[in-house]
Amino acid sequence: MAGMAPELSQRILDLLSSNPSGIPQSHIHRALGVSKAYVSIILKDMERRGVIYRDKVGNSYIVKLATKPSQIGRKLKLGIVWSSEYLFLGHFAKALRNVLGLDLAITVYPSALQATSAIIRGEIDAVLSPLVTQLYAYISTKSIVIVGGGAGGGxxxxxxxxxxxxxxxxxxxxxxxxxxxxxxxxxxxxxxxxxxxxxxxxxxxxxxxxxxxxxxxxxxxxxxxxxxxxxxxxxxxxxxxLKYCCTLATSGNMDIETVKRISIVYRDSIEEFLKQPLRYLDWYSSITGIDTTLLKKALNVYTYTPEIDARSVWRVIETLNLNVPQKSSVIKAILSHF
Known part of the structure; x- marks a missing residue:
């Protein structure tokens, strides 16, 4: 069956090329005469590699062809707050290059407001900053999309x-x-x-x-x-x-297809980091100026959740007692509501 994978991947690509608006995932195995389970395995691999992406509609997925990122060129400019919590960034940089052909350029800011203001001004393409800061940015500008989880605790x-x-x-x-x-x-x-x-x-x-x-x-x-x-x-x-300290947000000017692909790579990178947490500590130290011995201690104080969930966002909104604008409109800041 392993030898069938490249052939099946190409057949799926041909099918999607004929249907640029997408196909329900449940239709693909019937159209190609292949088992549903095997198609699911191949689709997950294709999605991981950035070849296709899936939109969840109700209880089903619409599968679409991915295109190369166009609006950010060959580089993703990421802003972060000075902290020891983003120890997964080495894995993220590697995956961006391997999967999407993007180099990661990191700028370190001394505060949450400065980092988040930078994405509003268009100086960076994405930011790792506090969820609460990003919610305020969304309320005031509608210019960001919150696409991934991150660290908590610390x-x-x-x-x-x-x-x-x-x-x-x-x-x-x-x-x-x-x-x-x-x-x-x-x-x-x-x-x-x-x-x-x-x-x-x-x-x-x-x-x-x-x-x-x-x-x-x-x-x-x-x-x-x-x-x-x-x-x-x-x-x-x-x-x-405080389930999340900082989360990943991208510019609202970026096309949604690219945002979704970056979101997938980001979540996968955190999963890889959890398997190999020590791998890029020296690299991260060189970027932030934080000693590696302190970064090793950080591994014991932070916990990581790759995905952002609406319930946790809602708790923050409730804590802030946001009533203007209406709370239900603020929740639209996260990717799953696009």
């Missing part, structure tokens, strides 16, 4: 008892900010005066100077405060609203 609220201040510091409109709101709702912290830091170094300097009573920090910043007298208040990962 963040903590700390108290610094020797501080001369009652201020809580956090990054703005980010997962840290969402953790602050969730902690307030659950009674883990009391309302404090909030100050937002623009860069990781500003956060650490504020803490060292005794100007923050509380801080919401992500890894590896959590490693940098260990030498400062502190107590842990709550792990952000304990809140169901």
């Amino acid at each position: 963040a903590m609220i700390y108290e610094f008892p020797r501080s001369r201040s009652n201020i809580l510091i956090s990054s703005e409109a980010s997962s840290m900010d969402l953790c602050r709101v969730a902690a307030l709702k659950k009674g883990a912290i009391e309302q404090e005066d909030v100050r937002y830091f623009a860069t990781p170094s500003e956060a650490i300097e504020t803490i060292r100077r005794g100007k923050a009573r509380y801080a919401v920090l992500w890894h590896p910043l959590t490693e940098y405060v260990k030498s400062i007298d502190h107590s842990k208040v709550v792990e952000c990962g304990e809140f169901e609203e």
Whole structure:
């Protein structure tokens, strides 16, 4: 049967070429006189290689031919927030090159707002930034599509008892900010005066100077405060609203076919990373400037979910108490609703 795979793949390509608008997957095995199970195996392989893609309509799939990405040339410009959580990016870069013929160009930003603003301005094609930041971007511009999951956990609220201040510091409109709101709702912290830091170094300097009573920090910043007298208040990962820290969003100007293919490669790359988590740590260290020893520690604090699900997005929307615009319109930011 293995020898039949190339022949069957070509027959499927010929069939799809004659039907550019797509064919229900359930029709293909009947049209070609091949078992349904075997066709399913071949289609999954073709989709993984970026040859075809499948649109889910109700309980069935419409299979269509994929075309080469056209609007982003030979390079995918990706923005990320300075963090130790995107350790799968080496696998993503390799798969983009092998499957889609795209080189990955990464720009590191010091904050969620700066990274997400860059995709709105058209400086980058995709961004790994907090889900909550992306939702606000979608509400204000409708210019992004949230296409994949990512890491969760890795963040903590700390108290610094020797501080001369009652201020809580956090990054703005980010997962840290969402953790602050969730902690307030659950009674883990009391309302404090909030100050937002623009860069990781500003956060650490504020803490060292005794100007923050509380801080919401992500890894590896959590490693940098260990030498400062502190107590842990709550792990952000304990809140169901924080299933995702950062998710993948692409530009709304990119054609949807290309977006779907990138989404598939992205999810597969996280799966590969989970099998070989140490493989590209040195490469990631060279991009972010984060020491490899800290990256190895990050493997124990982050969890990974390749796909984005509507229920988790809805929890974030509910936590933010978004009523303008209507909540049901915000959920359209994710790819499954396109």
